[in-house]
Amino acid sequence: MKISIVGVGLLGGSLALQAKEKGLAEKIIGVDANPANAERALELGIVDEILTLEEAVQTTDLVILATPVDVITRLLPTVLDMAHDESVIMDLGSTKELICKAVENHPRRSQYVAAHPIAGTENSGPDAAFPGLLKRKIMILCEKERSSNYAFEMAVMLSHQMEMRLSFMNAADHDLHLAYVSHLSHISSFALGVTVLDKEKDEKRIFEMAGSGFSSTVRLAKSSPDMWAPIFTQNTQNISSALGAYIRRLQYFKEVIDSQDDAKARDLMNQANEIRRVLQGIDSKLASM
């Protein structure tokens, strides 16, 4: 099988590396709008050859779109236009509703599978890619009833080769859920970074006192603007609701602190402590595969 990876960054590159480890593809073709990225991916052995999008789509069995979500939305109809009858197209974008909508009436819709692997790090580009990134993570497949059996089974096979666990949901639920458990935590981290960096202008030594708790909370502020700006534009309403709810909680927290209401502060933190159950669940899920 030949696989094309469109966007050879962290996610596309990591998938390519693991596909190679598993002997899944006789050849992996890379496509990237950024020539430096493409060349680097070739140098690192992530892909075997660099082609244009059209050449890649016409000569491979499986095309995986791993670019920012605005680019996926724009490319996907064109890629389906160019595809031959036997090929399968997947995307790995962090939003699903607008991407699915972009091809809902496309005559080749059934050759496409909408996917989102819940995996990533705060780093980006081909140099950030590594073969274990997808292992033990969840692969969400959306609108599976709109894909042909052949295309769907290809996506399932790929996920199994990546040692991922499958989860199925509709695109609207996906975007709502992800706003809360992924997009919101990135924004909370971006804003925390900017707030403390801003304070540093007056208090030069402020970061000398920062420890591992701060690092952990602010880690996602390193994430790529190229990846995240389009997610905000594609999932605006859900993110706005989640962020609004978060701001209201913080305002209430501030009122409680301003009034030095010890009992209410304890109550809030006891509620937050319930997150232990959730974090144990995430850890055991990742460990149990």
Place this chain on the structure above:
Amino acid sequence: MKISIVGVGLLGGSLALQAKEKGLAEKIIGVDANPANAERALELGIVDEILTLEEAVQTTDLVILATPVDVITRLLPTVLDMAHDESVIMDLGSTKELICKAVENHPRRSQYVAAHPIAGTENSGPDAAFPGLLKRKIMILCEKERSSNYAFEMAVMLSHQMEMRLSFMNAADHDLHLAYVSHLSHISSFALGVTVLDKEKDEKRIFEMAGSGFSSTVRLAKSSPDMWAPIFTQNTQNISSALGAYIRRLQYFKEVIDSQDDAKARDLMNQANEIRRVLQGIDSKLASM
């Protein structure tokens, strides 16, 4: 030397364990208002004996207060009253201004050293203690000019035995800085936890989709309300300013997202990305000792 640890939880317990490893104390005495904690610390070999506060202070050379900060503020004057002339008293609280104020005119003020080790995990209690917790971390000493040379050198020696790096600052700067790089990130995490847990009431499957990015950002929401409620009360003004600045940033972020202003969103995230410099600094600091 005999050392008393008042509050044998994560921090006091970890210090005791490392002091034992280093052969620093012939005996470590534990004091804890919670008899179950005291017994558990004895069982785990963290301390050699449990005494009352008065017995402990009167028979040891170094008394370390490692309780929540409200308890430190309350106990410290009493402990100085009870101390004999040769003993040194330290506290490890996460706030410093009110604690120092509580003994500013105490006749034995010079026997006391105000300290804050930048170390911790989201877990608490004697079972969470482990000998490496303080290693390679920063020990902040405040108002060092108010401690006698003998007391100050005892604190320096202890820090070296713990393999910690020393930093000196005044109590007001300490509390201001910590509001931004520690207290704020805890609140951002507590509020994130509560926001998503609240949404889970309607969307039962929401946490199925959570990955390592969410875990990292929400980890501090597991922290102890008993430790944190008194910090909010002792550092109210600084925390309120930091939290106010954070809320304003988030509100601006929400406006940018609501108006789908791609350029402004990228600009904000590019600013946040500057945190890479800071995080590299924290990592290399922890690695270089």
